[in-house]
Amino acid sequence: MPDFVKDNHQFHNPVEFAISKIGGTYKMPILWRLKDKKWRFSELQRSISHASDRMLSKALKELIEDGFITKEIFPEVPPRVEYNITERGIKSIAIIDALRNYGLDLMKDFGIENH
Template identity: 45%
Template sequence: MPAKPRHAQMDCSPGCPVEATLSLIGGKWKGLVLYHLMDGTLRFNELRRRLPNVTQRMLTNQLRELEADGLISRTIFAQVPPRVDYALTGRGRSLRTVILALKEWGEEHAAA
């Protein structure tokens, strides 16, 4: 009988680390937001320009979820007009290798 692949031998039932990670960065926009914030702090409209197909409402929702999950921080500056900056937290920066690995895989395989 052939040996099972290594990943098949690991337990990844509901609630496993893979599922937990995908729930944090899954969806169409969260990974892209995290990717763009790896360059540094951005304002809301700068993010919208980098993601032209996202609606304002969807981007707002995704940013709120990322903030609630501790992956990004939101800093509000009391000025006119109001300024809001978004940046990766330490937890968000720890996803750098994951995001870059997804980018690399996409460059190699997504066109196929």
């Protein structure tokens, strides 16, 4: 496959492009959590405790911009915000599940206990 450019970044293959969209420390854990239900920011924050507010917000914003999740703001005081997975996001779950299972197998191979 020939190289291609998207958002001023050159990609060399489709795997590199896919990883740029769902990879990183926080995007896959966010998508994994949203596969079953809507989550509020504070719930995600508590669940992904190693994520700073800034980094969690950045990952959520990028997932919204790329069409993997939606953000719904309810006009309440204080405002309530819920995040929900889209069809594009749901398609990524099979890949995330495969990577998760592969990671668990690797951990076992390297003698790392799964807690």
